[in-house]
Amino acid sequence: MTLIVNDSIVEDIKNTLPKSRRKLAPTVSALSTPTAPPPPSPRSDRIQHLGMDSNFVEVPLPMDKLSLSSHESDIGCERNQMFIVLLSAGSFNPPTYMHLRMFELAKDALEAQGYVVIGGYMSPANDAYKKMDLLPAIHRVQLCELACRSSSFVMVDPWEAKQSSYQRTLTVLSRIQGSLCHGGSIKKESLKVLLLCGSDLLESFVIPGVWLVDQVSTICRDFGIVCIRREGKDIENIIASNEILQQHKSNIFSVDEIVPNQISSTKVRECIRRGLSVKYLTPDEVIDYIKVHKLFISDC
Numbered sequence: 307m308t309l310i311v312n313d314s315i316v317e318d319i320k321n322t323l324p325k326s327r328r329k330l331a332p333t334v335s336a337l338s339t340p341t342a343p344p345p346p347s348p349r350s351d352r353i354q355h356l357g358m359d360s361n362f363v364e365v366p367l368p369m370d371k372l373s374l375s376s377h378e379s380d381i382g383c384e385r386n387q388m389f390i391v392l393l394s395a396g397s398f399n400p401p402t403y404m405h406l407r408m409f410e411l412a413k414d415a416l417e418a419q420g421y422v423v424i425g426g427y428m429s430p431a432n433d434a435y436k437k438m439d440l441l442p443a444i445h446r447v448q449l450c451e452l453a454c455r456s457s458s459f460v461m462v463d464p465w466e467a468k469q470s471s472y473q474r475t476l477t478v479l480s481r482i483q484g485s486l487c488h489g490g491s492i493k494k495e496s497l498k499v500l501l502l503c504g505s506d507l508l509e510s511f512v513i514p515g516v517w518l519v520d521q522v523s524t525i526c527r528d529f530g531i532v533c534i535r536r537e538g539k540d541i542e543n544i545i546a547s548n549e550i551l552q553q554h555k556s557n558i559f560s561v562d563e564i565v566p567n568q569i570s571s572t573k574v575r576e577c578i579r580r581g582l583s584v585k586y587l588t589p590d591e592v593i594d595y596i597k598v599h600k601l602f603i604s605d606c
């Protein structure tokens with residue numbers, strides 16, 4: 307993993323938006339950029355740092371694969387050790403081996419820098435995200451559960467998917483941090499919750515209207531990002547093109563793919579529609595579930 311330090315060109319990100327980010331359902335406002343989610347209510351913006359609210363559906367954060375007891379956390383504090391929890395927010399429509407690889411790549415890179423990765427979460431987007439062809443969240447949560455069965459540290463947080471409205475990623479990061487630190491089981495000062503993403507998602511940060519500017523600042527400053535290079539996307543240029551990312555570049559970790567892998571959910575869906583095999587693109591359990599429930603055969 308390299309810490310990005312670069313002042314390079316400013317790109318017109320809108321024109322370089324990857325294909326995977328150009329296909330929101332037509333229900334999304336024409337004024338918004340392609341992946342702009344519906345704006346959350348002012349109320350949910352106001353409460354995002356305050357923990358659980360009565361308007362939220364309560365869902366306990368799974369912790370079965372977390373490799374840390376409170377005792378170890380105390381030791382970590384003494385040794386000035388920083389523990390990391392990774393959050394991958396996405397449609398997972400369906401989850402693929404690359405989604406799982408991202409956690410492995412990030413863990414290796416962070417641990418090479420002395421961090422201790424104690425767990426990771428996949429958070430499938432709420433149905434209100436309304437991306438084209440999006441399966442109902444109930445299926446995507448189940449598919450993610452099946453996908454991460456073989457992982458020793460990746461879990462599914464179904465909280466976002468179970469809410470009655472769209473939830474912004476900052477809210478999900480805050481909820482995870484709050485749940486882990488609640489009751490002092492992990493000390494806030496020895497825990498970093500990082501947003502794990504591909505470079506296409508980082509690119510969307512700098513597209514006006516997709517993210518709230520002050521939320522990008524908060525994510526970069528109070529949390530941090532670990533970004534996996536995707537299909538040759540130049541992470542350094544993306545950071546250099548945006549003042550906020552540039553300001554917080556020391557909190558943005560860039561990870562190179564050791565083995566380039568262009569598996570995407572779109573390609574998996576295409577194969578299924580064409581009746582082609584998706585074996586070795588996603589775990590067998592995921593394939594079996596898709597077959598049993600006859601998913602992705604036609605447009606949703």
Ligand SMILES: Nc1ncnc2c1ncn2[C@@H]1O[C@H](COP(=O)(O)OP(=O)(O)OP(=O)(O)O)[C@@H](O)[C@H]1O
Pocket residue numbers: 326327394395396397398399404405408502503504505506507534535536537567568569570571572573
């Ligand atoms: N091959 C890949 N390399 C790097 N990052 C990836 C890759 N596939 C997915 N990601 C990242 O995983 C996260 C969740 O992605 P998402 O669920 O949208 O998958 P996707 O394959 O991009 O989906 P779709 O093809 O439906 O747009 C995003 O941060 C995305 O950048």
Ligand SMILES: NC(=O)c1ccc[n+]([C@@H]2O[C@H](COP(=O)(O)O)[C@@H](O)[C@H]2O)c1
Pocket residue numbers: 341342343395396397398429430431432435437473474475476507510516517518521
């Ligand atoms: N403002 C925001 O919080 C915001 C904006 C755009 C996308 N996202 C999230 O990023 C992820 C992107 O997923 P896809 O790559 O499947 O489009 C989703 O989880 C989505 O909710 C969040």
